[in-house]
Amino acid sequence: MAGARQERRAEPVTADREIVISRVIDAPRELVFEAFTEVRHLSRWWGPEGFTTTTRSFEFREGGEWDFVLHGPDGTDYSEWIRWLRIAPPERIALLHGESRDDPNAFESVLTFAPDGAATRIVMRTVFPTKELRDEAVEKYHAIEGGQQTLSGLAAYVTDLARKGAEG
Numbered sequence: 001m002a003g004a005r006q007e008r009r010a011e012p013v014t015a016d017r018e019i020v021i022s023r024v025i026d027a028p029r030e031l032v033f034e035a036f037t038e039v040r041h042l043s044r045w046w047g048p049e050g051f052t053t054t055t056r057s058f059e060f061r062e063g064g065e066w067d068f069v070l071h072g073p074d075g076t077d078y079s080e081w082i083r084w085l086r087i088a089p090p091e092r093i094a095l096l097h098g099e100s101r102d103d104p105n106a107f108e109s110v111l112t113f114a115p116d117g118a119a120t121r122i123v124m125r126t127v128f129p130t131k132e133l134r135d136e137a138v139e140k141y142h143a144i145e146g147g148q149q150t151l152s153g154l155a156a157y158v159t160d161l162a163r164k165g166a167e168g
Helices: 002-010 029-034 039-045 131-139 143-167
Strands: 018-025 052-058 065-071 077-088 092-098 107-116 119-127
Touching (some): 018 131, 018 143, 029 143, 039 143, 131 143
Antiparallel strands (some): 018 119, 052 065, 065 077
16 A cells, blocks of 8 residues: 555646646757857747747846747737746756746756767756646647657757858
8 A cells, every 4th residue: 555655646737727848959969059159059949930029138047037028820919928946067058938037837848968979969848837728738839749849849950050060
């Protein structure tokens, strides 16, 4: 009986509020991590397919913020805001993401970057304040597909950078 209780406790208490997306990217970990550190990189790959990004302000440091607008393919603009909570190069980034600095529905994401041979495995674990907000993000805003598309854009961008670097 004690074993059954421990198994239940092993289930993350945030499981019903989480989205976890991962991808192996054919580029060195340092390069994949660097793609998050400078706005010149982020503006080239951030967001789902068909979206573009305009940065209002950007400071990549713990406590720093990125204030930006995502422009949807249908012409809709989405105000976005990120605060970098913890940065451990080239292994981990924790961030708070919402529509604005005072967004009560902001969610936390932790990105981990692990070597996978010569490639990098990136895992994006997002925890929403409530199950309902997670479900809304998945159903209304297609957060899983959007996250997968964002990591695909990152993969294409850094793979191209790595190839150009190898060519000299």
